[in-house]
Amino acid sequence: MSSELVPASRLPLPELAALFTASFEGYAVPMDVDGPALARMVELYDLDLDASRVALRDGRPVGLANLGIRGDVAWIGGMGVVRDTRRRGTGELLMHAVHEQARARGVREVVLEVIESNEAAGALYRKLGYEHVRQLELWSLDGEPAQSAAREVAPDEAHRRVRELRREPEPWQRDDATLERLLASGADLRGLLADGGAAVLRVTAGGGAIEQLAAADTASAAELLAAALTAVRPVRLTNVPAGGTAAQAAASLGARLELRQRELALAL
Numbered sequence: 001m002s003s004e005l006v007p008a009s010r011l012p013l014p015e016l017a018a019l020f021t022a023s024f025e026g027y028a029v030p031m032d033v034d035g036p037a038l039a040r041m042v043e044l045y046d047l048d049l050d051a052s053r054v055a056l057r058d059g060r061p062v063g064l065a066n067l068g069i070r071g072d073v074a075w076i077g078g079m080g081v082v083r084d085t086r087r088r089g090t091g092e093l094l095m096h097a098v099h100e101q102a103r104a105r106g107v108r109e110v111v112l113e114v115i116e117s118n119e120a121a122g123a124l125y126r127k128l129g130y131e132h133v134r135q136l137e138l139w140s141l142d143g144e145p146a147q148s149a150a151r152e153v154a155p156d157e158a159h160r161r162v163r164e165l166r167r168e169p170e171p172w173q174r175d176d177a178t179l180e181r182l183l184a185s186g187a188d189l190r191g192l193l194a195d196g197g198a199a200v201l202r203v204t205a206g207g208g209a210i211e212q213l214a215a216a217d218t219a220s221a222a223e224l225l226a227a228a229l230t231a232v233r234p235v236r237l238t239n240v241p242a243g244g245t246a247a248q249a250a251a252s253l254g255a256r257l258e259l260r261q262r263e264l265a266l267a268l
Helices: 013-023 035-045 090-104 119-127 155-165 176-185 218-231 245-252
Strands: 004-007 053-057 060-070 073-081 109-115 131-141 151-153 189-194 197-204 207-215 235-241 256-267
Touching: 004 090, 013 035, 013 060, 013 073, 035 073, 035 176, 053 090, 060 090, 073 090, 090 109, 090 119, 109 119, 119 256, 131 218, 131 245, 151 155, 151 218, 155 176, 155 189, 155 197, 155 207, 176 207, 189 218, 197 218, 207 218, 207 245, 218 235, 218 245, 235 245
Parallel strands: 073 109, 207 235
Antiparallel strands: 004 053, 053 060, 060 073, 109 256, 131 235, 131 256, 151 189, 189 197, 197 207
């Protein structure tokens, strides 16, 4: 039985969230998404549920591909298929469908991240023509904070300094558009400023996350991370470029490398 593809907007958010969770069952990083969490993702990451697609088999949702759109660039914000229907071509159908939707909306490039150990997904994306852009890493820092000369400032002030110092684009989840959504939402954001760098820290119930960090050197980045640890623990750095100042600073402070991903891009 072939799959029928429909817009993700046809499913109520709780059902779409349940499908999201089921589609990532058994993966290297399982997802546990409920309706409010998915609504938050839609808001922060500009997910277009009309352009995103759900695969149905005998009327049952069996897979999804989420598409975020910002101008002429799109992002795959999660693609997966439920465990008992995998390896039947559904993922490839979903990807072709969202590519078509992206083209229809004037998108020229689609980007995504894939965990290095997810060989099946990596092979699919290569087949579709995606090319490697860079390696990204996720670090977790939970040591005793070192002394830091960095000081707390307003998040928008820190953001301005980050933009001045930034050497390469942010990944989608930490892009300026995402940060602007966070600022508008009233999220608990803290700006950190050092002589050679700046960072924006988001405080959550379970610790903190570095939303953006830019520094002239590793020492300045380490000052900012030490200041973040003074405010909240643990501190996570998600999808920072491998070998960059943030990754080097995290390693110097004893952070744990939890995950490596590849950022890929497809020109439409």
